[in-house]
Amino acid sequence: METVSPLKPAEPRDRKLSIHVVTWNVASAAPPLDLDHLLQLDKQDPNLDMYVIGLQEMSCGIMSLLSDTAFEDPWSSFFMDVLSPLSFVKGNKGGVNICLKLYGYYVSIINCHLPPHLANNDQRLEHFDWILEMQNFEGPDIPNILDHDLIVWFGDMNFRIEDFGLHFVREAVKSQCYSDLWEKDQLSIAKRCDTLLREFQEGPLLFPPTYKFDKNSNNYDTSEKKRKPAWTDRILWRLKRQPHTDTCTPRRPAPHLSLSLRSYISHMMYTISDHKPVTGTFDLELKPLVSVPLISLMPEGLWTMENAMLINYSLTPDFPSSPWDWIGLYKVGLRHINDYVSYVWVRDNQISFNDGLNQVYINISDIPETEDQFLLCYYSNSLRSVVGISNPFKIQPQAFLEEDPLGEVQPQI
Template sequence: MVTTTAIADLCIFLLTWNVGTHSPRNLSLTSLLALNGTTNCPGNQLPDIYVIGLQEVSTKQVLNIFKDDPWVLEIASHLEDHEYFKVDSKQLQGILITMFTKHKHITHMKNIETEATRTGLGGLWGNKGAVSIRLSLYGTGAVFVCSHLAAHDDKLKERIEDYHQIVDNHKYQASGYRRIFDHDFVFWFGDLNFRLSGDSSAWDVRTAAEGMRYDELLKQDQLNLLRETGNAFSLLEEQAPNFAPTFKFIEGTNDYDLKRRPAWCDRILHRVQRNIYPAVTLSATQLSYQSNMEYTLSDHKPVSATFNYKVDTANQTDEELHEMTHAGASTPGTPNVSLTFAFIVLVALPYSQL
């Protein structure tokens, strides 16, 4: 019997939120980022890595290549006291992804790249589409994709087309990991905008949601139906949401705006290629999946999930695993971590004092 050792045993916190073009100013993110002692990580420890995806971020601010988006700065101001450092960020108009990590993991992150795909107006406009961060994480290929797909009940076909356009057009430089689903770990999240099929009224859906009849509603969920037919997202899996539909709320309240039928627009899915390397076992056990009703800034509720990201090997280091998995890969993004560390100190700290 082969004895294995965990060379990576991480808790990764994922968050998606459509912020409806609102600013984060004066908004406490302590509860949202589980900095209040409710992380769902083993031992209730803080996560090793945060990956946060936002949609409908305001694009009104003057572009400044030396300054991050206010949301990234606000997130940094909450995390820096806990010794997190920014790995990278990518923004496509209102779609934003950012990653933060504990310092001890920085040397185990290589080949960091970002990518973006526009799907709005047939690929000409970036109001819809996806942004991503991929990297070698403890020797394995991991990619985090944040997307905002076509809106409205009757745009299912467009959402399917958006998905396939993102899959086809997202391309990376790392050898062996040119595309999203080449990766050992895939985490895909965002405002996917999938609605409920059928002709139930907004009032009927609200009544079922208030009665916590989620199973009944999820049978009509477009994303679940698509995954079953193989038309989109079929390579990914999702823990069934055990929370109320996260759209559409009257801003500033927890009351549904019945101009739209409530739906689970905001989702987090993942995929793991568990046994593709000899004497290596990969796993991503989902520890939580929840919405946060406390936040009423926009017409969407934020949704988060935590995963236990684990790499077990027999007599291998993560450097040796990296050599096996990323052989010949260039390292276009490797310097980003150290550069970002200095950036957070100089830019994010003053912002936290505003």
């Protein structure tokens, strides 16, 4: 049996991740035929590491609810049809608040749909504060949202334009004099007054108001209500501030984590809804707080005649292992964590462990005979997430194995 000596961890290098955030109130419409522009897939090299997609007003009729219980909803299915061939995987979280841990940093992602109508601004602000102050995550040592290193908040926030009449707003939009409208944008006004909201940043509103349009057109509302155009669909972010004892000195973002906005635009070409989608593309730069992954999976060279059933993996000393942890075998291009070809419970199938190196086996009958590429993923029950992913590999032709009556594994040529 091979042994692995622990290596001295190298000084962690700065990392840069590109994140593409999408918010869209789809007004119960079905997905359009093409979303390449929305996802930047029509670019030569989009250079994106993560998609964060938040939708509002997805169809929620009784038939839709019954269907979604048994099947994936059509919007999720459509997005994954496009993104899974590019090696993106949809997580298994529900609701509108997701906590991620990236290289030791806590990131909170919030998708919201705040109360509508011009007169309900106070109610919108109350909901905003309530979401931030009252939400807590289950799990070991996960801080409150406001203590996360980065918060990305987006959605149909429903903030409107005050004071100006319909004609003035439409003429300002037509002539692209957006700066005339910024001073009366309810969110911009609130950011000047609300201490908590003031900590959130937003890119410049250099695109037309995204609400309200006649469906299947680029015309603003021509119904009897003739609602004023407004920037209801927004993307905000907040970096955690470091405390300073000197109250006269402004607080500064943590020096090891920075977020820069690459683009903040709307997409007028999509007409299925009375809202236009908005995207923000960010570059997240950070110095990793952890130098090694919690779990390292090593499939290289394992799928041979001698050790076809073995999976080697190592784990950090402080990893919170559980009897319900499992390793899944997936084809490259998986859409969801439940798309495994086979899986093993790590405790039930463990055959050896030494200095952090562990071995488990997968029964030979569960390994498919195919030329596809595969991945191994380690799922942590304690952390409720995937904590280790192997590099892609091919399963080589191998001998068949079977157990003899004494329980010993014997090769069969």
